Amino acid sequence: MPPSTKKRRLTSRQFHRWLGIGAAVLFLLVSGTGVVLQYQQIFGSEEAAKEAAASIVSPLTLGKPTGLDPAALDRARTTLLARYGDRPVAGVDWHIKAPTPAFVFHLDGADPRKVAVGVASGAILSDEPDGEDWLIRLHSGEIIGDGGKFVGLLWGLGLVAMTLTGVWIYIKMYRARQKGSASQLTGWRRYFW
Structure with missing residues (x-):
């Protein structure tokens, strides 16, 4: 052959x-x-935040009332309304075990945002894009x-x-x-x- x-x-x-x-x-x-x-x-900064939170003992337990001022969430919402206008809210997280306790709002829309607002102050603590990082999306x-x-x-x-x-x-x-x-x-x- x-x-x-x-x-x-x-x-x-x-x-x-x-x-x-x-x-x-x-x-x-x-x-x-x-x-x-x-x-x-x-x-990264997220790891540093986790390390800082690890040393904090949460003031909240299941055996006692939350002690949250009902107006605190409304104050945070009003702060965001003034900055972003009337946007849909996908969810709100309450970060209790943090150096500065905060409400974290996940705002929907064309530019999804993750905004942390101090519980006591009602001031914006951080504002960043919400969703997966482009590097994670590239990796997957x-x-x-x-x-x-x-x-x-x-x-x-x-x-x-x-x-x-x-x-x-x-x-x-x-x-x-x-x-x-x-x-x-x-x-x-x-x-x-």
Whole structure:
């Protein structure tokens, strides 16, 4: 049979190599954004706020009344009404265990906002965009829509395939070393050739 018509079978090493070339860009993107996100988790301002709140004992217990002035929430709402106008409110969180207790309003609309208003003062403590950070959306692939979620699924499956084919290649290489001259190697070199 001439070589041009002979059917060539894809070996596990070739499959691993081609899959690796195609997946390298995605793996770099996911691992790079993952490192940045992990850095933010460890050293970011949210982590510092969690650490500060951890040392505070909540003044509220289930066994006693909340002690919340009913006018405090209305005062916070009025402050936001003056700044943002009449916007829909998706939710309100009451942060009790904080250096400055606050109501956190999640405002809906074209530009969703997360605004913290001091319970005692009624002043705006922080104002930031509400929703997932663009880096998280890039990391998950969600930044390009539903297709990105599918790509995220594919790169996860690609990582599984790379791991399995890599283990299979290693086992084959290990067996070959046991039979050949590599079996003469000692120490850690015998595992990594």
